[in-house]
Amino acid sequence: MTLEAIRYSPGSLQILDQLQLPEHCHYEALSSVQQASEAIRAMKVRGAPAIALVGCLSLAMELRAGAGGPGLAALVAFVRDQLRLLVAARPTAVNMARAARDLGQVAAQEAEREGATEETVRERVIRFAEDMLEKDLKDNRSIGDLGARHLLEQTNPRGGKVTVLTHCNTGALATAGYGTALGVIRSLHEMGRLEHTFCTETRPYNQGARLTAFELVYEQIPATLITDSMAAAAMAHQGVSAVVVGADRVVANGDTANKIGTYQLAIVAKHHGVPFYVAAPSSSCDLHLETGKEIVIEERPSQELTDLNGVRIAAQGIRVWNPAFDVTPHELITGGIITELGVFAPEELRGALSASVFSEGQTLDSPWV
């Protein structure tokens, strides 16, 4: 059985509380947008795709219970207000904002349809949210297989195995399943072409030590945990073939916001001539922004850096800077950007994605909610 960050069936939404992993696997039931927003903000559930999935499914839960209205206009306004609450929970990942735009437009379009009722509006929004789960899993399997094949062609044409370094958690615990960067590692493992994985602990939330290591051990994928500060030495001495990371927001020129520490990994990879890949679904891409300078970087509470399992480890009185993400300039993404639509050089991304039509004729640069 694979690990599930999200358990959903009509009328039931549960999240695996990732603050308690790896010691305890505790599922928490959510029945409202407020509860989902609080769980996302607290990082009980995290990862760009999982945040959007839990947010939208929590709205589906409310609508199935009859929330919103009375009247079509009031119902559409309710949907949009709830979506704005979810988007505000964590600002850097774009997936929730994109999903909010899509769901808001689905509600508005249905409300304008001849013969529409509150029931049909609710059903359309619920179905769109539920379909996101299956689409994310399908996208991740495409990302895994496309990324694995591209990485092997670029780094190991003689047919041997490769060693991959990854950062943060981008697996089943950050998505509907399989994962993005960790999906590439899963696909390499399934192909029999993975020699080894190095996963960084990813201070201060420790997504690598607590979550990625948990996934890799659970599936018996060969892996070694290293501290973030060991990454350069690992690339110098441990035969790293490629670095593959996820993304919270990839913008039009290919600049990418991802977990703090990604930027320095890209610099080290460049120094060592190690191809650096970003793996992300098109739902993590934002063509509205031209460069990474425009991405809002979330700053988290200082206690998340000064404390470890509730015990303070930093000197009292020291000032703290705790950005949750950093931006990797596109010129350091030397391997490519792996999406479900293909693997693109940063300069190819805008053209490739602009041509891709999304739900109801949406393109990636359609206006936000």
Ligand SMILES: CSC[C@@H](O)[C@@H](O)C(=O)COP(=O)(O)O
């Ligand atoms: C498929 S998850 C991609 C990114 O969201 C992931 O790499 C990341 O940065 C997660 O950050 P987090 O703060 O844990 O939500």
